[in-house]
Amino acid sequence: MKNKSWVPIGAAILSMIFWSFSFVWIKIVYEAYGPLTTVLFRLLISSGLMLAFTILSGKLQKIKSGDLKMFVLLAFFEPFLYFMGESYGLKYVSSTVASVIVATIPLFSPIAAWYFYKEKLSRTNLFGLVITFFGVSLVVLDTSFNFTASPLGVALEFFAVFGAIGYASVLKGISHRYNTFTIITYQNLIGATFFLPFWLIFEMNDFTQVTFNAKAFWAIIKLAIFASTFAFILFTYSVRNMGINKSNTFINVIPICVAIFAYIILGDQLNFHQMIGIAVVISGLFLAQINWKRFKKGTPPIYQA
Secondary structure (H helix, E strand, O other), rough: OOOOHHHHHHHHHHHHHHHHHHHHHHHHHHHOOHHHHHHEEEEHHHHHHHHHHHHHOOOOOOHHHHHHHHHHHHHHHHHHHHHHHHHHHHHOOOOHHHHHOOOHHHHHHHHHHHHHOOOOOOOOHHHHHHHHHHHHHHHEOOOOEEEOOOOOHHHHHHHHHHHHHHHHHHHHHHHOOOHHHHHHHHHHHHHHHHHHHHHHOOOHHHHHHHHHHHHHHHHHHHHHHHHHHHHHHHHHHHHHHHHHHHHHHHHHHHHHHHHHHHHHHOOOOOOOOHHHHHHHHHHHHHHOOOOOOHHHHOOOEEEOO
8 A cells, every 4th residue: 555644745735725725815805894804704604514414424412511711712712813813913914924923823822832731842842943033023114113004903913823823722622532523513502602792892883794705705705615624634644644743844844835926816926035034934934843852862853743
């Protein structure tokens, strides 16, 4: 039987491509609809797909009464807090700037694991964090240390990073008791209920009064199918076969993919200063995940599994 080690690698790459496209699709949706409409319909469509699949396949597990609060907390962090930060942040910054900030999630996650689960925090992670912050600074600041990107947009994207870190911390506590499909289905359903009252108050009137935009709504459907459903399933498959750190290394390609997609589809431009910043961010992300102990012993550096 042929070696199938390329399958989880391909799954990780494909999930990153879907997530990269999501930064561009959201910008297209904003041509007609607001952030709350974008997220709510994205979650509702994804939830419908996941419910149909899990019920028909028998993969939907019942939540134990003691775990319900954990699922609520999980959905509160992501999709609620994460999408609140990411979606509103994308109204003020470019797709590429947003993706560079979101790509720092793997660097902050070990800090949360150290704080909540007492996991050891490596020096390489701290070193990579410093380098990455320098790279992010190059992307959002000019040579005079003035913001080239909206400070509000940058702050909101880091708010999304905080949501993702909280999500990962809660997920670790329930991931061994429920399958991936169950977790994704319930987190999207509960997340949609969080967004619904905000949508009813702030965007429902605008949504009902605006002329239906097929291009924008098709982008919402693509967000639901590819970014909120397939990407999560593919990335989880990759994590289970390669480990979280090896899978996380592929997140490094998201800013590059987004920059390319945004240039081709949206016509976004990057200056040389920002290109250097993206390169520094990606370098910091890679450095944070290299096993330098083996490197010092004379063996090639590997990514921790």
